[in-house]
Amino acid sequence: HSLRTHWVRRLSADLPFYTLGSASYLDSLENYDAYYREKAKESNILLQQNFSKMYDRLISVIEKATGCPAAYDQELALPGFHIFLSHKAFGRPLAARHFDLQYESISWAYKDIDYEHPLSFTAAIALPRSGGGMFYWDIEQRNHKEADQEQLEELMQKSEKHFIAYDVGKIVLHEGQFLHQIAPAKDMLPEDERITLQGHALKCDGIWRIYW
Numbered sequence: 001h002s003l004r005t006h007w008v009r010r011l012s013a014d015l016p017f018y019t020l021g022s023a024s025y026l027d028s029l030e031n032y033d034a035y036y037r038e039k040a041k042e043s044n045i046l047l048q049q050n051f052s053k054m055y056d057r058l059i060s061v062i063e064k065a066t067g068c069p070a071a072y073d074q075e076l077a078l079p080g081f082h083i084f085l086s087h088k089a090f091g092r093p094l095a096a097r098h099f100d101l102q103y104e105s106i107s108w109a110y111k112d113i114d115y116e117h118p119l120s121f122t123a124a125i126a127l128p129r130s131g132g133g134m135f136y137w138d139i140e141q142r143n144h145k146e147a148d149q150e151q152l153e154e155l156m157q158k159s160e161k162h163f164i165a166y167d168v169g170k171i172v173l174h175e176g177q178f179l180h181q182i183a184p185a186k187d188m189l190p191e192d193e194r195i196t197l198q199g200h201a202l203k204c205d206g207i208w209r210i211y212w
Contacts, residue, residue, distance in 0.1 A: 003020060003046065003050065006020060006043075006046060007019070007020050007083060008020070010026060011094075015087060015089055015090075015094075016084065016085035016086070016087050017082075017083070017084050017085075017090075018082075018083040018085075019080055019081065019082060019083065020043075020047075020080050020081040020083060021043045021044075021047055021077060021078060021079070021080020021081060021212060022036060022039040022040045022042075022043045022044075022077035022080065022212065023077065023080060023198070023212050024036055024076070024077065024102040024103075024105055024106055024200075024211065024212060025102045025105075027039050027040075027077075028102075028105040028106060029105060033105060033106050033107055036077070036105075036106070037075055037076070039077070040075070040076055040077035040078075043077060043078070043080065044074075044077065044078050047078045047080065048078065054197075055072070055078065055079075058079065058123075058197075058199075058210070059071070059072075059210070061171060062119070062121070062173070062201065062208055062210065063208075065173055066119070066173075066208065068203065068206070068207070068208055069206070069207045069208070070201065070207065070208035070209075070210055071207050071208070071209060071210065072209075072210050072211070073209045073210070073211055075109075076106065076209070076211035076212075077211055077212045078199075078210075078211070078212065079121075079197055079198060079199030079210065079211070079212045080197075080198060080199075080212050081125070081195055081196065081197055081198065082194070082195070082196045082198050083193070083194075083195050084185065084193065084194040084195075085193050086128075086188040086189060086190050086191065086192045086193065087188065088188070090184060090185045090188060090194070091184050091185060091186050091187065091188065092184055093135075093181065093183075093184050094184070095181050095182035096181065097135075097137075097152070097156070097179055097180070097181040098179070098180065098181070099141040099176065099177055099178070099179060099180075100118065100120045100175075100176025100177070100200060101141070102200055103115065103118055103200070103202050106211075108202070108204060108209075110204035110205050110209070111205060112204065112205050112206065113202065113203075113204050113205075114202065114203040114204075115202070116142070117175060117203065118175060118176055118177070118200060118201065118202050118203075119173060119174075119175065119176070119200060119201040119202070119203075119208060120173070120174055120175065120176030120199070120200050120201075121171055121172060121173045121174075121197075121198075121199055121200070121201075122134070122166065122171070122172050122196050122197070122198055123169075123170065123171040123172075123196060123197040124166040124167060124168045124169070124170065124195075124196050125168065125195040125196060125197060126168065126193050126194065126195040127166060127168055127194055128185045128186075128187075128188050128189070128192035128193070128194055129189060129192060130185065130186045130187050130188070130192075131165060131166070132165075132166050132183060132185055132194050132196075133163055133164050133165040133166045133183045134163070134164045134166070134172070134180055134181065134182060134183055135161055135162065135163055135180060135181045135182075135183050136161075136162050136163075136164065136178050136179065136180040136181070137155075137156055137159040137160070137161055137162070137178065137179045137180070138159050138160065138162075138178065139152065139155050139156065139159055139178060139179040140177055140178050140179075141177045141178070141179075142177060152179065155179075156179070163183060166196070171197075176200065198212055199211065199212045200212065
């Protein structure tokens with residue numbers, strides 16, 4: 001909150017959804033990531049100055065969970081924050097159902113890159129009193145690469161919807177290759193907020209390269 005002047009409003013002017021930090025899925029265009037890299041340089045300085053201990057901790061958590069070394073790519077954005085302040089609209093499923101394919105919009109300067117097993121993570125910093133989490137469906141991107149939105153909708157009708165609840169202070173790691181969606185925040189109170197640390201990683205030359 002002390003960095004609120006650096007929050008960037010996303011979605012629309014009348015909804016209090018912000019990011020702190022640069023995000024490839026918002027700031028990068030496919031095959032053209034110069035703008036994203038420029039924004040990342042600016043935001044990385046701010047984030048590193050204020051959250052350096054958190055970033056050190058994140059490295060150790062990912063290394064312990066995966067058994068592989070991890071590092072930040074200084075050319076890419078550090079993991080940043082999704083910030084939802086209280087609004088009745090967030091009680092509806094506004095967030096898009098998606099696969100995490102951010103790595104496709106970035107030019108990777110490595111030799112051995114594992115595009116088949118990426119990593120995504122979310123750590124809850126603050127949640128509404130009613131809780132928060134993620135919906136997901138048993139629909140994997142690797143099995144439906146050519147499916148359009150209409151076909152995905154048909155698959156969803158046949159697939160069970162699951163829910164993963166977030167806990168403040170805990171991190172959820174996954175491949176991001178199954179269809180998923182931010183779960184709505186039911187009955188948000190005026191003082192409620194939903195703040196999460198967001199990021200991804202791609203294994204390049206045997207090291208998890210962490211970014212957002």
